[in-house]
Each structure stands twice: as structure tokens, then as C-alpha cells.
Amino acid sequence: MIEVEWWEYDSAADMADAVAGDIGFIVESAIDARGEALLALPGGSTPKPVFERLASSSLPWRKVTIIPGDERLVPLSDERSNVRALGQAFLPLGARVIPITGDIDDYKLAGNSADARLKDLKWPPDLVWLGMGEDGHTASIFSGPDLDAALAAPRDRRAIGVMPDPLPAAAPVPRVTLTKSAILSARTLIITISGAAKRALLEQALADGSSSALPIGRVLCDAEQPIDIHWHP
Numbered sequence: 001m002i003e004v005e006w007w008e009y010d011s012a013a014d015m016a017d018a019v020a021g022d023i024g025f026i027v028e029s030a031i032d033a034r035g036e037a038l039l040a041l042p043g044g045s046t047p048k049p050v051f052e053r054l055a056s057s058s059l060p061w062r063k064v065t066i067i068p069g070d071e072r073l074v075p076l077s078d079e080r081s082n083v084r085a086l087g088q089a090f091l092p093l094g095a096r097v098i099p100i101t102g103d104i105d106d107y108k109l110a111g112n113s114a115d116a117r118l119k120d121l122k123w124p125p126d127l128v129w130l131g132m133g134e135d136g137h138t139a140s141i142f143s144g145p146d147l148d149a150a151l152a153a154p155r156d157r158r159a160i161g162v163m164p165d166p167l168p169a170a171a172p173v174p175r176v177t178l179t180k181s182a183i184l185s186a187r188t189l190i191i192t193i194s195g196a197a198k199r200a201l202l203e204q205a206l207a208d209g210s211s212s213a214l215p216i217g218r219v220l221c222d223a224e225q226p227i228d229i230h231w232h233p
């Protein structure tokens with residue numbers, strides 16, 4: 001049985017305060033223990049207020065390396081690029097923000113390249129922070145032809161290229177994502193979601209576990225670390 005704790009807030013602002021506080025604590029603990037911190041952060045809209053709060057905190061950012069937990073295959077200058085948002089938030093603070101994609105159009109090769117790049121980092125991440133889409137995807141582990149490869153990738157495979165099917169409306173492009181095994185290697189795992197519909201979906205996915213029809217259920221079912229889920233209506 002996986003261990004899950006739900007944290008509920010009245011508003012997005014309250015949730016952002018709490019999540020930023022937790023991440024600050026994770027960063028400080030990692031630096032105390034190992035002299036540095038590695039964070040894998042999500043894309044999408046939910047993280048933005050947390051990024052703003054983190055940016056105004058006085059953490060030792062020069063000792064922090066940040067990667068996107070997933071990336072859309074778009075140029076780094078594209079609004080939809082996850083690392084672009086991370087760079088805007090954290091480069092001015094002195095953090096090391098590392099893109100996981102470059103100019104490779106073939107999504108499978110882009111996944112190989114991301115995997116190689118991540119193998120240069122000190123693993124595991126101190127934090128993998130995940131969001132969830134209304135279709136039950138997490139990071140960029142989506143339904144589609146590459147779902148099983150992302151779920152069943154061997155322990156040392158950190159990233160993989162995937163073609164979501166159907167393509168998500170918000171960014172209808174192939175992706176590169178941390179694999180299930182890379183996500184579950186994290187020292188700490190947190191999830192942020194909002195709204196009653198996503199809450200019901202995630203509760204169902206957790207209850208169904210390995211037989212879940214949703215990617216997030218099949219990713220989380222083998223978690224060995226406790227998972228904090230932060231939610232607001």
C-alpha cells in the first residue's frame with residue numbers, strides 16, 4: 001500500500017504559501033546533508049504562484065539545480081517551454097536551471113538525449129514535484145503509444161520521449177518526460193492539484209493502483225516514499 005497524505009487549503013494562495021514552505025525545507029535539508037539540491041519541477045499553471053514565493057525567499061539558490069520533470073518539444077523561446085518558465089523564475093536567483101531538450105525534432109531521440117543529460121547529474125532528485133492533467137497524465141506520462149515504455153523503463157533510465165495520444169489541447173506537441181522509475185527514485189514526492197474533478201480523479205487512480213486506466217495511478221502505485229498531495233477547491 002502506498003502512503004498518501006492529503007493537505008487541503010481554502011485558496012490557491014494558501015496552497016502556494018504552504019508548498020513553497022515545504023520546498024524551502026527540502027532545499028535546506030538537502031544542502032545541510034549533501035551540500036546541494038536537485039529539484040525536478042512541473043510545467044502547467046499551478047506552479048507559477050509557488051515559483052513567485054520561492055523567488056522571494058532567501059534560499060542558497062547557487063547550490064540548487066533545477067530541471068523540468070517534463071518538457072514539450074518546442075523551441076526554448078516558446079511560451080509553452082517548461083524550462084523557459086523555470087529559467088525566468090530561478091536563473092535571476094543564481095540557481096542552475098538545466099534544459100532537458102535541445103534542437104532534436106525526433107521525439108524518441110530527444111528522449112535519449114535528455115536521458116544522457118540527466119545521467120550527468122547527481123541522482124536522485126531531492127524533490128520530484130508533479131501536477132496532474134484532467135486526463136490523468138502526470139509529468140508527460142500520457143496515454144498513447146509510449147505509455148508502457150515510460151512506465152516500464154528500467155531503473156537507470158531517467159527520461160524518455162513520448163507522443164501523447166490524444167495530443168493535449170494546451171500544448172499539442174510530443175514530449176520528453178522523466179520515466180516512472182526516475183519519478184519514484186525521488187527522495188521526496190509532492191503533487192499539487194486543484195478542483196473537485198481532479199481530486200475525484202486522483203482518488204480513483206490511487207484506489208485502482210496498478211490496474212488504473214490513468215497514467216498517474218500506474219506511476220504512483222509502486223511509490224515507496226510517502227506522497228504529499230496538496231489540493232485546493
Ligand code: 6PG
Nearest residue numbers: 042043044045046131132133139
Ligand atoms: C506539463 C506538465 C503537466 C502538468 C499538468 C497540470 O508540462 O504539461 O508538467 O504534467 O503538471 O498538466 O497542469 P496545470 O497545473 O496547468 O493544471
